[in-house]
Amino acid sequence: MPPRTNEFQKLVKIINKHLAPADAKITESAMIFDREAGINREVDILIETNVLNCNIKIGVECTTTSRKLDIKKIEELKEKHRRLGINQSVVVAKNGFSQTARNYAEINSIKLLSFSAAKRKDWLPLFEHLRSPYVYGRTYFIKSASLKYRPETTDEGFDMDTETTVLFQGKELAVLDFCNQLFSESQISRIAHKELKENEENGQDPWVSVGFSLEEKYEFKNKNGKKSHPIEIEMTYGYISNYQKLGTEQLAYDDQYVLVGNTSCTDENKLAQAVFSVKNGALNGTIEFNSSLIPKPPASGS
Known part of the structure; x- marks a missing residue:
């Protein structure tokens, strides 16, 4: 069973x-x-x-x-x-x-x-910041990447291609994996979440560009064996998001007040649940979601 x-x-x-x-x-x-x-x-x-x-x-x-x-x-x-x-x-x-x-x-x-539900007027002060919360899933996909380098540290005829590998501290990565790792470490979604959302709402095909200093510490090698130690790399990523509003309710559970939220969407593939509590004066949260909340990149994304 x-x-x-x-x-x-x-x-x-x-x-x-x-x-x-x-x-x-x-x-x-x-x-x-x-x-x-x-x-x-x-x-x-x-x-x-x-x-x-x-x-x-x-x-x-x-x-x-x-x-x-x-x-x-x-x-x-x-x-x-x-x-x-x-x-x-x-x-x-x-x-x-x-x-x-x-x-x-x-x-x-x-x-x-x-469970016992608390009336809205009795909500904890920190929960008031979550009157109209939303949850979102987002997928980024690389659109382009470019390098800046000096001729003295680059083989003649070097050109970055999709088969380029990156060597750093004895580890070799595919250039796409290297770019994705750098982009993830930038925490752009956390730092600029408001700007990214506005960018998405104001037009189609939203994108974000980020640059990183490499200080010539990384060795790039293309499919022809040509090498370069770039000064910096700039990457442009497109992205697509799926936003879902959370209906919230404050509950008393095990002598603690918690704020629970659920997506109002009836499609179970987009179901998300969240719970928040206050500890030591700070708001803490946990969220669970179905993987289908994360949108698929467009067919042209790479």
Whole structure:
């Protein structure tokens, strides 16, 4: 039977991923072998971490039943987790728990969690900056690259071609890989995100040009074996983006306020989820998205 999942489970997963320690491993719809039954059993969300050199497994079960969860269900999950070697059980119910379920969980050290939405007027101040957020996927593709070099450090007849390789500190890279690496290290998307978006909105075929000083430290060799040690390189990249608005809601979860966001797009191929929290006065976020959020480059891109 294939693992099951739902949007509520996905929401709980990303919140736990955001709040868990950085070294924790989060698995959705984890399959664990039940030695007593001789079969694999599913845990909605499995959190694995290490405490004092001990491996700890936390099992999180999610339920969207229309009624409050009763003691019978909590008993079933407790027994299931015992057989799977789960160290700590957590149950998240969309519509809460009965009092008998709460009493049973407290006696058996089972953590019960539910969501409660906060009214807009009660939002944390830092969350106010995220009233209308959006998420985007972007693909860059190189359009051109040019070198500046001195005749003294360049073989006669050298011309950069698509088969050119770059040698630096004993490592040889294809020139396209070298350009892409430099471009990635420039962090242009973070530094100029506003300008890049405006450039895209104001016309078709947007592009960005960046230059790098090479200081003659890199050896370029073309397909004919001609070499050069350039002073600098300038590259032009085209790009295409896919923007999606996030509908946001502040929730209280495990005694913490979090802001969750989902794309309003109904196409699951463009689904994205985000969660934000405030820690030490700073805003922190985690995002998960489908790979289809990243657009494909045009056929003419190289």
